[in-house]
Amino acid sequence: MQLLDKLAVLADAAKYDASCASSGADRRHSLGTGGIGSTEGMGICHSYTPDGRCVSLLKILLTNFCVFDCVYCVNRVSSNVRRARFTPQEVVTLTLDFYKRNYIEGLFLSSGIIRNGDYTMEQLVEVARSLREDHKFRGYIHLKTIPDASPELLAAAGRYADRLSINVELPTEEGLAALAPEKKLPDIRTAMGELRWRIEENVDARKAEAKTRAKPPRFAPAGQSTQMIVGADGADDRDILRTSTNLYGNYRLRRVYYSAFSPIPDASARLPLQAPPLVREHRLYQADWLLRFYGFDVEEIAPADGAGMLDLDVDPKTAWALRHPERFPVDINRAPREVLLRVPGLGARTVERILGSRRHARLRVADLTTLRVPLRKVLPFVTTLDHHPKRRLDDPARMRAQFAPPPRQESLFG
Amino acid sequence: MSTFHATVTPPWDERAWRDVARAAWRAGIAPDQLTWDGDGQASLLAGVDVLAQAPVRLAPHVPPDFLALAGSVLCHRDAQRHGLLYRLLWRIASGERALLERETDADVRRAGELAKAVGRDSHKMKAFVRFREVPGERDAFVAWFEPEHFIVDRVAPFFARRFAGMRWAILTPYRSAFWDGSALGFGGGATRGDAPADDAQDALWRTYYANIFNPARLNPRMMTQEMPQKYWKNLPEARLLPTLLAEAGARVQAMADREAEAPRRRIPERVVEPLPRAEGLPALRAAARECRRCELWQPATQTVFGEGPSSARIMIVGEQPGDAEDLSGRPFVGPAGQLFDRALATHGIDRARLYLTNAVKHFRFEQRGKRRLHRNPAVSHMQACRPWLEREIATVKPRIIVCLGATAARAVFGAGFKLMEQRATWMRLDDGTRAFATVHPSWVLRQASGEARDTAYQSFVDDLALLAELADAAQDASS
Numbered sequence: 001m002q003l004l005d006k007l008a009v010l011a012d013a014a015k016y017d018a019s020c021a022s023s024g025a026d027r028r029h030s031l032g033t034g035g036i037g038s039t040e041g042m043g044i045c046h047s048y049t050p051d052g053r054c055v056s057l058l059k060i061l062l063t064n065f066c067v068f069d070c071v072y073c074v075n076r077v078s079s080n081v082r083r084a085r086f087t088p089q090e091v092v093t094l095t096l097d098f099y100k101r102n103y104i105e106g107l108f109l110s111s112g113i114i115r116n117g118d119y120t121m122e123q124l125v126e127v128a129r130s131l132r133e134d135h136k137f138r139g140y141i142h143l144k145t146i147p148d149a150s151p152e153l154l155a156a157a158g159r160y161a162d163r164l165s166i167n168v169e170l171p172t173e174e175g176l177a178a179l180a181p182e183k184k185l186p187d188i189r190t191a192m193g194e195l196r197w198r199i200e201e202n203v204d205a206r207k208a209e210a211k212t213r214a215k216p217p218r219f220a221p222a223g224q225s226t227q228m229i230v231g232a233d234g235a236d237d238r239d240i241l242r243t244s245t246n247l248y249g250n251y252r253l254r255r256v257y258y259s260a261f262s263p264i265p266d267a268s269a270r271l272p273l274q275a276p277p278l279v280r281e282h283r284l285y286q287a288d289w290l291l292r293f294y295g296f297d298v299e300e301i302a303p304a305d306g307a308g309m310l311d312l313d314v315d316p317k318t319a320w321a322l323r324h325p326e327r328f329p330v331d332i333n334r335a336p337r338e339v340l341l342r343v344p345g346l347g348a349r350t351v352e353r354i355l356g357s358r359r360h361a362r363l364r365v366a367d368l369t370t371l372r373v374p375l376r377k378v379l380p381f382v383t384t385l386d387h388h389p390k391r392r393l394d395d396p397a398r399m400r401a402q403f404a405p406p407p408r409q410e411s412l413f414g
Numbered sequence: 415m416s417t418f419h420a421t422v423t424p425p426w427d428e429r430a431w432r433d434v435a436r437a438a439w440r441a442g443i444a445p446d447q448l449t450w451d452g453d454g455q456a457s458l459l460a461g462v463d464v465l466a467q468a469p470v471r472l473a474p475h476v477p478p479d480f481l482a483l484a485g486s487v488l489c490h491r492d493a494q495r496h497g498l499l500y501r502l503l504w505r506i507a508s509g510e511r512a513l514l515e516r517e518t519d520a521d522v523r524r525a526g527e528l529a530k531a532v533g534r535d536s537h538k539m540k541a542f543v544r545f546r547e548v549p550g551e552r553d554a555f556v557a558w559f560e561p562e563h564f565i566v567d568r569v570a571p572f573f574a575r576r577f578a579g580m581r582w583a584i585l586t587p588y589r590s591a592f593w594d595g596s597a598l599g600f601g602g603g604a605t606r607g608d609a610p611a612d613d614a615q616d617a618l619w620r621t622y623y624a625n626i627f628n629p630a631r632l633n634p635r636m637m638t639q640e641m642p643q644k645y646w647k648n649l650p651e652a653r654l655l656p657t658l659l660a661e662a663g664a665r666v667q668a669m670a671d672r673e674a675e676a677p678r679r680r681i682p683e684r685v686v687e688p689l690p691r692a693e694g695l696p697a698l699r700a701a702a703r704e705c706r707r708c709e710l711w712q713p714a715t716q717t718v719f720g721e722g723p724s725s726a727r728i729m730i731v732g733e734q735p736g737d738a739e740d741l742s743g744r745p746f747v748g749p750a751g752q753l754f755d756r757a758l759a760t761h762g763i764d765r766a767r768l769y770l771t772n773a774v775k776h777f778r779f780e781q782r783g784k785r786r787l788h789r790n791p792a793v794s795h796m797q798a799c800r801p802w803l804e805r806e807i808a809t810v811k812p813r814i815i816v817c818l819g820a821t822a823a824r825a826v827f828g829a830g831f832k833l834m835e836q837r838a839t840w841m842r843l844d845d846g847t848r849a850f851a852t853v854h855p856s857w858v859l860r861q862a863s864g865e866a867r868d869t870a871y872q873s874f875v876d877d878l879a880l881l882a883e884l885a886d887a888a889q890d891a892s893s
């Protein structure tokens with residue numbers, strides 16, 4: 001098979017993985033090393049594909065042969081998809097050639113399971129090793145980690161990679177048992193626990209040796225992340241967010257990626273007939289953000305007495321505010337930061353600008369316009385020197401109708 | 415009516431602007447008296463050059479964030495930017511120290527917009543420059559790029575840091591940057607024809623681009639927002655866009671129309687193993703890994719089973735795993751475990767000879783922000799988990815059992831056990847095993863540091879002395 005064909009097959013096979021970020025690595029450059037590559041904190045999107053997604057890393061599988069049979073996966077052993085396999089050397093060359101032309105930030109390498117977990121992991125680690133050691137490559141490397149690979153391989157992976165990830169795949173154990181029979185939740189959790197353990201041990205060891213020259217090398221400086229597939233099993237948004245909270249808390253993940261289950265060629269008859277609307281995935285990301293940076297908890301966003309699903313028509317913060325009219329209106333000129341952060345339409349950056357500006361003068365609606373605050377969204381929930389929403393909050397149902405878009409299915413299959 | 419003029423060369427250079435602005439301020443020339451020559455050409459405008467003015471006061475003090483702002487605003491193409499910055503400088507130096515915080519101010523906002531546009535353009539340059547290999551030369555590359563603003567000098571160091579091991583040039587209509595492997599150089603503008611038109615790798619890149627995209631998620635609006643059309647002409651992959659967009663709908667339809675097919679291989683049902691009888695530690699451990707007898711398994715990472723030789727004479731029973739144990743899967747490795755190790759060491763007891771386990775095998779905790787706080791297991795958890803401990807005891811058959819803490823003591827001696835009254839007292843279990851209880855090392859750690867903790871630690875060490883005597887005896891007996 002030609003390299004071009006292999007690339008086509010193995011990029012196609014990787015496209016369902018949403019986690020392509022290249023941020024969070026420590027700062028480094030290639031000056032004086034003879035090699036190439038740098039990371040400066042924020043990753044760069046080098047292109048965008050027509051699905052609106054960022055192309056940052058060369059995201060490919062080493063091979064799409066797989067001995068597993070996860071129903072939602074296009075590469076499962078029972079699928080009739082075309083198969084291909086790169087040699088580690090081919091991946092190394094491709095990564096360097098792409099990097100030198102400034103197409104990419106680095107490599108995100110994953111693989112189907114061939115033979116067994118250790119054999120597969122060994123191949124992935126060899127690619128990373130060769131890039132780092134043979135070619136002095138200092139760009140970003142993200143390796144997908146095989147949960148049951150041996151600890152030595154995990155240790156080696158962390159030495160070469162910026163980020164490691166293990167996919168939980170599905171939010172509940174029942175879902176996993178039904179759709180990914182060979183994957184076991186305890187194995188996945190154990191591997192994540194092991195990663196957090198090693199990452200933190202490494203940070204501590206480096207701190208302890210900060211003054212000497214014997215600093216141990218970094219272990220996965222960009223931490224670990226995971227991905228969950230949304231809409232392939234029966235889990236609702238509340239299940240999903242509770243699982244995320246648990247994973248963030250237990251393993252200090254940098255990110256949980258949500259990937260709306262996408263129709264795949266050669267689909268198994270056991271999958272739901274319809275893909276979930278893409279907006280569901282979007283709402284989950286918004287909710288995830290609220291959990292991590294805005295001081296909300298799952299009970300507020302997806303309360304136990306609700307339907308378990310996020311409102312698709314309005315964003316989760318607005319939905320929360322409409323459930324809690326007693327918390328509004330909020331005084332833009334007086335409310336503390338954490339209260340402002342809960343106002344629909346006010347992002348973290350805008351809140352900082354409001355706090356900065358109001359130190360100089362009490363704010364009016366015109367000032368909010370200057371600060372680029374989305375007035376239509378915000379004004380019903382706040383007071384300023386010259387504005388009060390009056391009784392608008394008395395009728396949340398009417399307000400919800402105003403915020404909601406006209407009914408329309410966002411899914412292509414609607 | 416302005417009577418003075420100023421020229422900055424090159425017009426995007428922060429240092430050059432700073433020199434002129436400083437001279438103007440020191441000469442006491444107010445913003446409305448000064449005309450800035452936007453494009454940096456020697457001015458034909460009327461008025462006196464500010465640099466020729468004698469200073470009448472000291473240089474202004476400005477905060478570093480203003481200089482950072484000026485640095486990026488100067489790269490903008492807006493012809494008014496020099497004057498805008500001078501106005502800001504004048505106001506800040508005249509007493510409005512915190513002016514930049516005030517984002518509702520028209521000048522501040524305008525400067526912010528310009529800086530943002532420059533930032534965006536710089537970011538896009540880092541993203542969209544495409545190097546092409548110079549045919550016949552090794553690791554030499556040239557790129558053609560058309561930035562919106564004067565950002566080449568600002569962004570070139572980024573490319574030097576990233577592509578240090580290559581030789582490269584970035585050509586733009588107004589300026590070029592060069593890297594010879596060790597130093598950056600700059601030159602005049604160039605034309606598209608000065609860069610290679612194509613690169614052998616472009617075909618591979620286009621293949622990648624076409625295949626990494628998911629036609630089921632078409633979102634061209636999002637794409638053009640992040641990758642505006644003006645950049646497309648220099649992106650090799652953008653050539654594919656019309657085709658990809660046109661064919662996406664059909665590809666998805668084809669996928670949906672295809673009959674879902676039955677898996678070629680039957681998926682085996684998951685076999686639920688019955689709880690094994692005590693058939694050796696490895697089997698027990700494997701079975702406990704899948705335990706669902708109480709709800710504690712759910713939020714935790716893994717079952718933390720006992721550890722140690724199956725021939726151990728002494729078994730230590732703790733309460734439950736903590737954060738570190740939950741992550742690593744091994745008992746007694748966290749802070750309490752380390753304190754226990756130290757206490758053992760004072761009696762010369764080797765931990766490797768002991769069998770260490772817990773009364774409850776999953777970590778019970780409460781999430782507080784980033785931390786997982788330990789919670790005591792409930793009676794129901796102890797009951798649910800007891801069979802595992804019983805089987806460990808039945809398998810290892812220790813001569814002596816040491817219970818650390820009240821939970822462990824109740825699990826071994828029964829619910830009526832009173833730790834503080836009965837600690838460090840030898841007891842005999844029904845099967846003849848000798849056992850005693852002492853405090854849990856984490857109880858020692860919870861005491862206020864200083865004297866209280868020292869006393870608690872000492873009492874813990876003293877209790878373990880019981881073991882030391884016996885351990886000696888046991889060793890003697892076995893040797």
Ligand code: SF4
Pocket residue numbers: 702705706707708709710711717774775776795798799800802
């Ligand atoms: S705590 Fe014990 S009984 Fe409960 S699930 Fe864990 S191993 Fe089973």
